[in-house]
Amino acid sequence: MNILVTGGSGFLGSYLVEELIKKNHKITVLDKNLPRFKFNKKIKFIKSDLLDKNIQRALKNQDVIFHYAGISGIGEAMLNPKKTANYNIIGTIRLLEQCVRFKIKRFVFASTVYVNSEQGSFYKSSKRASEDFIEEYKKKYNLDFTILRFGTVYGLRASKENSINKIIDTALKKKRVIYEGNRKNIREYINVQDAAKMAIKTMNKKYANKYIQISGSYKIPVTKALKIIKKELGYNSKIIYKNKKDVGHYILTPDNLKIKNAIKINFRQTIPFNIGIREIITSK
Numbered sequence: 001m002n003i004l005v006t007g008g009s010g011f012l013g014s015y016l017v018e019e020l021i022k023k024n025h026k027i028t029v030l031d032k033n034l035p036r037f038k039f040n041k042k043i044k045f046i047k048s049d050l051l052d053k054n055i056q057r058a059l060k061n062q063d064v065i066f067h068y069a070g071i072s073g074i075g076e077a078m079l080n081p082k083k084t085a086n087y088n089i090i091g092t093i094r095l096l097e098q099c100v101r102f103k104i105k106r107f108v109f110a111s112t113v114y115v116n117s118e119q120g121s122f123y124k125s126s127k128r129a130s131e132d133f134i135e136e137y138k139k140k141y142n143l144d145f146t147i148l149r150f151g152t153v154y155g156l157r158a159s160k161e162n163s164i165n166k167i168i169d170t171a172l173k174k175k176r177v178i179y180e181g182n183r184k185n186i187r188e189y190i191n192v193q194d195a196a197k198m199a200i201k202t203m204n205k206k207y208a209n210k211y212i213q214i215s216g217s218y219k220i221p222v223t224k225a226l227k228i229i230k231k232e233l234g235y236n237s238k239i240i241y242k243n244k245k246d247v248g249h250y251i252l253t254p255d256n257l258k259i260k261n262a263i264k265i266n267f268r269q270t271i272p273f274n275i276g277i278r279e280i281i282t283s284k
Helices: 011-022 074-079 081-101 121-141 163-174 192-201 222-233 273-283
Strands: 002-006 026-031 043-047 064-067 106-112 145-150 178-180 210-214 240-242
Touching: 002 011, 011 026, 011 192, 064 081, 074 081, 074 121, 081 106, 081 121, 106 121, 121 145, 163 178, 163 222, 163 273, 192 210, 222 273
Parallel strands: 002 026, 002 064, 026 043, 064 106, 106 145, 145 210, 178 240
Antiparallel strands: none
């Protein structure tokens, strides 16, 4: 199958590309940044972004689009609402237009659990708006879609702003685990490699025009996650909690709220949380 991955050089996108290659798909990556992974000769790379006037060249002869490009951080979105709207909303609409033109079979969109939350700031707003446009394109043009609502993803290649990365980096500098946020937070952590495998599973036709939650199989209180990080670091010192208000972040994964509930699919996680943490620490 011919598949275009926008944002294929990024954290989520690069692992998706690697998993798709294993499945013998023919991959094109559209990204303004060069790949973080070892470049595979089977991959066609187009250095561009969603606002490029010639974006159509990336969609020719494609069957499926995985749209992962855009502003992905809450902090960046809060600082740059106009830029966020341009890339996350206008960029998505431009891509949808070309999907109709080239008769793409499925449009798979990387969204977020924040669309069901009162938190998430302009990032949440941009993803929610994009979801609405995707649904309307289905109604008007019969463009099949799958919307992936990502929860808390961690792993190698994550940005410095990734929550787990920030905790580990701070701990390595200070020689103790420090957490700035609400200690009541609960997350469904999922390693990026498992997130990529789960995303590929949604290519099955039974997930067409569905909202899928991409998150871990079980809830982990942040207090427990921090103890695991501390153990993997080999530290004996007490965990320091700085109950700083989490601006824009949720306490409990908002998977049961009102807006078009996403479904969870059966998926066995292959990377336990402690192993994933160990892998990150070893890479530092």
